[in-house]
Amino acid sequence: MDVELRGITKRFGPVVANDNVNLVIRGGEVLGLLGENGAGKSTMMNMLSGLYTPDEGEILIDGKPVKFDGPGDGIEAGIGMVHQHFMLVPVFTVAENVVLGVEPTGRLGHLDLKKARAQVEEINQKYGLHVPADALIENLPVGIQQRVEILKVLFREADVLILDEPTAVLTPQEVEEFFGIVNGLKEAGKAIVFITHKLHEILAISDRISVLRQGRITGEGDPKTLDEEKLAEMMVGRHVSFTVDKTPAQPGSEMLRLEKVTLLDDKDDRLIDDVSFTVRSGEIVGIAGVQGNGQTELVEVITGLARGNAGRITFAGDDITHTSVRDRHRRGMAHIPEDRHRMGMVDKFTIAENMVLNSYYDEAYAAPLGSIDWNRVNETAAAFCVDFDVRTPSVFLPGGSLSGGNQQKMVVARELERQTQLVVASQPTRGVDVGSIEYIHKRLVESRDEGDGVLIVSSELDEIMGLSDRILVMFEGRIVAEFDNTGGKADRNQVGLAMAGATEGEAA
Ligand SMILES: Nc1ncnc2c1ncn2[C@@H]1O[C@H](COP(=O)(O)OP(=O)(O)OP(=O)(O)O)[C@@H](O)[C@H]1O
Ligand SMILES: [Mg+2]
Structure with missing residues (x-):
């Protein structure tokens, strides 16, 4: 036919x-x-x-x-x-x-x-x-x-x-x-x-x-x-660079620390199994892994969406193991969620509203009598759209009217434009075109160079290899291998092997 x-x-x-x-x-x-x-x-x-x-x-x-x-x-x-x-x-x-x-x-x-x-x-x-x-x-x-x-x-x-x-x-x-x-x-x-x-x-x-x-x-x-x-x-309509431009990381103080974190499901199976690692200021740590090996849950525990059954999480030295999502956000944790529809945006809210979904209560948007300075919100949202090339004729249209990739860019813009100390980015470029991937990667590197700790979770191995200074591989709820990727020196095949469950000895 x-x-x-x-x-x-x-x-x-x-x-x-x-x-x-x-x-x-x-x-x-x-x-x-x-x-x-x-x-x-x-x-x-x-x-x-x-x-x-x-x-x-x-x-x-x-x-x-x-x-x-x-x-x-x-x-x-x-x-x-x-x-x-x-x-x-x-x-x-x-x-x-x-x-x-x-x-x-x-x-x-x-x-x-x-x-x-x-x-x-x-x-x-x-x-x-x-x-x-x-x-x-x-x-x-x-x-x-x-x-x-x-x-x-x-x-x-x-x-x-x-x-x-x-x-x-x-x-x-x-x-x-x-x-x-x-x-x-x-x-x-x-x-x-x-x-x-x-x-x-x-x-x-x-x-x-x-x-x-x-x-x-x-x-x-x-x-x-x-x-x-x-x-x-x-x-x-222009040349696009497929490689991420960055200098070697200059890791500073510890931003995030996980110590023996474990999360069980309702059948007591270990979704996250005794996971420990750190992310320092000024470095990008990438979590590689085939989807479904605990990465989703790991991000939930770090951002406060789920509570671990054991272990401790510290953020810039403070114990946040039991604090709320909002508390972590206030301390300067950005979160780009893997599923923008379920977690990242409200379809019926305008683009402007979506851009301040988790910051409308900030000082910057305060107007007299406890109300919100909407002019300020709208101007800011419009500027975010320009920076991240969110294609829309107006910030007053519903977020849901944006094309799939532009919705993703909206969520990324909101999280990266804020003053933060730690960026937790899950599948940050899912559904995004090559030109915008280049830009989002550049911004993530900028966050790093401004002293943020950056944690990337992605099922795209190219993205992990290109962005990360250090790579951790997650398999069946555990971190099974770690690779130094300074100057892109980690071996792609070795990372792939670890993702497929080769034991640490075989992979490293
Ligand atoms: N229901 C709608 N109401 C208003 N505008 C819409 C609607 N659906 C699409 N648009 C607009 O039409 C244009 C094309 O969108 P479309 O979803 O077809 O893009 P796309 O090529 O599929 O992009 P992507 O790669 O991001 O999925 C966009 O500017 C979008 O904002
Ligand atoms: Mg589409």
Whole structure:
């Protein structure tokens, strides 16, 4: 099946999200879609899948114009979208999730789960998805949940699959497997649209690449003749540096100390197992590890979102083991959370409000009679947006109206613009385009050079290797290896081995 977008324009108030876009998507082909944060990728795909209606232009399927009044129409026409944020019900099984909304029914109109399971199995087999049909979603790793989303679309017999940043939360191993599945779908004749900010991925998986800039298609290319640098330049219109520019660290006093910190889950399993380390002022410590090895919980314990079961945490010499999130924040701890939606922002609040979400009570914003100086807030928020290139026509729009990557930049801006002593940054550049990654990395190094302690948690090994002065590897809740990375001297393979659980002796 071939799909064509012809002269598509979409506006949100003064923002032209898509401007006269022409694009062809062919069966048996992977089209890579690339573009800066806010370029209009998701908007375009939301129109293709029927979620949004174009203001101008038309969509043609096999040459015939179609009109969609909702995602139901899109799927009816064979177009399915896997959104960046999973939309699964955690307490349902895989099969229940897959059939949700289109349940096969038995003779008396009741849900025929047996039939559903059989159908799920069939698709599973056909495309080599290897998803356990009876498992509960909440017990599955994200890599498998991702496949459930694909199963869901295939169950609805989609011929065009739109994958909006499907690899953002996958481990390198899961990405490999995922690419195998995508290639299988392509061979079966499906048309795939693949959106990502990871340039090596788009080069590896696409047959064709289209670049979107400020709502327009500004470039098209053949992955065989393009490289990452050219792609980056096509995207942002300037040269982008992929290496982090920094001088050797000059570690000063101790900012953060963890001593034998342990956190148990409700079954008494050790999520964090006897972890001790320090972060000094003037250094960046990176925690490497495959997602799900306790990094999330470690950050929660450090920032006060969770209470450890044993151990001690000190911040600039003071015991904070039992203090609140707000207390730690007041002492100068910044926190960029890994999940911006759940922890970092309020969709319905304006961008200005989001920018002061945890500082509106500060002296700087105080007005007479205990109220807030909103002029001051708005000016500050606007300045933050300029610094971090948060693309929006106004700070009075809801935070949720920003594109995914711009939401991330908003959260990062809020945390890094504040006076701090310790920055705890979890997946700081998730969903962010290459140009903005360069800037966020530069700002993290600046925080370090101004004397902050910086702790980075990232599942991107490149990010850890590029930013960190010292690398700690976390595996099954423990710190299993430590590497000095002064001048980038840590051995990438050794770090990788430790991440995969090689013992300390083997890794060091
Ligand atoms: N529902 C909405 N209301 C208002 N503006 C919107 C809405 N959805 C998108 N926009 C605006 O349209 C533009 C394009 O956004 P879109 O989400 O398509 O970008 P994107 O290319 O997917 O970016 P990212 O890489 O960050 O995900 C942005 O300026 C965004 O703020
Ligand atoms: Mg998007």
